[in-house]
Amino acid sequence: MEFISICFLSFIFLMFCSLMFFFLGTYYLINNFIMFFEWEIFSINSNMLFMVIILDWISLLFMSFVLFISSLVIYYSKDYMSGDFFINRFIMLVLLFVFSMMMLILSPNLMSILLGWDGLGLVSYCLVIYYQNIKSYNAGMLTALSNRLGDVAFLMAIAWMLNYGSWNFLFYIEFMKNDFEMKMICMLIIFAAMTKSAQIPFSSWLPAAMAAPTPVSALVHSSTLVTAGVYLLIRFSSLFYETWMSEFLLLIACLTMFMAGLGANFEFDLKKIIALSTLSQLGLMMAILALGFYKLAFFHLLTHALFKALLFMCAGAIIHNMKNSQDIRDMGYFSVYMPFTISCLNIANLALCGFPFLAGFYSKDLILEMVLISNTNLLIFFLFFFSTGLTVSYSFRLFYYLFMQNMNQTSFNCISDLSLVMSKSMFSLLLFAIIGGAMLNWMLFPFSFMLSLSLIFKMLTLLVCLFGGLIGLLCSDLTLFSFNKSLNYYLFSFFSGSMWFMPSISTVGVVFFPLNYGFKLFKFIDQGWTEFFGIQQIFNYFMKMSNFFQMIQFNNLKIHLMLFCFWILILMMFMLFFI
Secondary structure (H helix, E strand, C coil): CHHHHHHHHHHHHHHHHHHHHHHHHHHHHHHCCCEEEEEEEEEECCEEEEEEEEECHHHHHHHHHHHHHHHHHHHHHHHHCCCCCCHHHHHHHHHHHHHHHHHHHCCCEHHHHHHHHHHHHHHHHHHHCCCCCHHHHHHHHHHHHHHHHHHHHHHHHHHHHHHHCCCEHHHCCCCCCCCHHHHHHHHHHHHHHHHHCCCCCCCCHHHHHHHCCHHHHHHHCCCCCCHHHHHHHHHCHHHHCCCHHHHHHHHHHHHHHHHHHHHHCCCCEHHHHHHHHHHHHHHHHHHHHHCCCHHHHHHHHHHHHHHHHHHHHHHHHHHHHCCCCCEHHHCCCHHHHCHHHHHHHHHHHHHHHCCCCCHHHHHHHHHHHHHHHCCCCHHHHHHHHHHHHHHHHHHHHHHHHHHHCCCCCCCCCCCCCCCHHHHHHHHHHHHHHHHHHHHHHHHHCCCCCCCCCCHHHHHHHHHHHHHHHHHHHHHHCHHHCCCCHHHHCHHHHHHHHCHHHHHHHHHHHHHHHHHHHHHHHHHHHHHHHHHHHCHHHHHHHHHHHHHHHHHHHHCCHHHHHHHHHHHHHHHHHHHHHHC
16 A cells, blocks of 8 residues: 555656646747746855756756656556565655756756766666666666766866856856867767767667666656756757767767667567667757757657657566567567557557657658758768668567567467556557647747758658668568578678677677776786885885884883993994904
8 A cells, every 4th residue: 555655646746747847838938938046055154055947948848748757657667566575665766766857957057967967877777777687787787887987077077167167057158159168068068968878889788778677668768867968968059069079979879870770670679679769769869959950859859758658668568468578579469469558559659650640750750851951961861861761660570570470479378458557657648649749849839840842852751761661561571581581691680780799899898808907907016016016015114113113112121221232342343343
């Protein structure tokens, strides 16, 4: 009963806060309001500690979506985690995770952002290792260490901000665009955002973080941890637009999008496929942000949060019924066994692909059309559209494995949609995955976009999606071929499926080269010859001298008389020798 009350109270409170922030954000958006709150926490003599909060339409709308998704995730956890003995601790960790995200969103101050930034990293580590086994520990360590690199960059940015007299960066951005120090701060923030949002070469921790419980994955991959970097870059977007930093970020983001889309087509773990799709969409957000369209990046951030949380909830319900098996080769024929869950998953998948008039269509189609009218080269153009085709390809591949093939796990199974709590959570997100894109499109943009493109360019997005889906289905349906085509190109399949060897480089490469070399240096030099000839030798010498003088100081008079006689004898011998 205690667990049910905590879940229900958290759900009600977060949902109420979400509605309040949503209506407040809508009002601020319509009237173009920005409000700063400065709270003096304490004052000692002339030293004052302030907490600054910014309320504008970006922070309020994003906060409402975070709270809405987290409330549904907690309600979903009521059934999904019901067998866990320490369920209260799990709910408290999720609430702490949401509070850290609130600290990050509602603050224009780098110091208080750091509290939320580090809080996200720490709590995510606790949640990734929630199932206590070796795989979870390794995944948690990889997640924590990858994010610590970004934390170091963030701390260096805070140190650079000392030159301005305040850490409220929003006050300086418009006036210091051409300042060298502000450029340095922006470079460090971009590096920190790349680690938190898992861009190349820090992408390996995102699929590894799937060791966490599925409700946590739904929260992390939709609106909290991985989107923190994108949100921070939206705040700093005016600093790096039309500079070499935006070109660098554009290339990295497009490569991340391409790599994740390619890898998801060779993956068989259900949660890792959805994680790689998150990585692909993060690359899309970063890329359009680098082109200067921060509103479009924010638009896609919100729509993506809706259908990605729904995808993970459906995946969790499937895994729950599949005796905790995540291999899609074991699954199939879910349209008979779990019709509601698989319908929700397919609608979320179609929203991810940009199917017309679902949530993802309004943001994704607009992004690709803005790329077409932007001043980009052929490589970026190819990466954008080919990655979009790969997204549809792995989505339809997933559709084939879950829908068309037969169940391969056991002949007798008890798979069903009987969980009412999970179904309610999924249905709530399903409504927003359908209408959320149109609703946000009407809210964020005061007028309809009229993009004049030629017929082939206008139809290019739709054609790429159609061809991508067709290729995904054809390559999955093994009855069309006498053998699996990917086995003919095993090296390419292995390279693409292993995320371009980034997990190996991030784990084995780091352990066997820099860390192992550093351990040997520490063992042979710091604890070896340097210890013997260095401080240890000096320590032994001073100990001997100290013992000698202590013996002289605390011994009786005989020692002094003996020493006196000894020195007199030496002196007499010396005199006799020379006389």
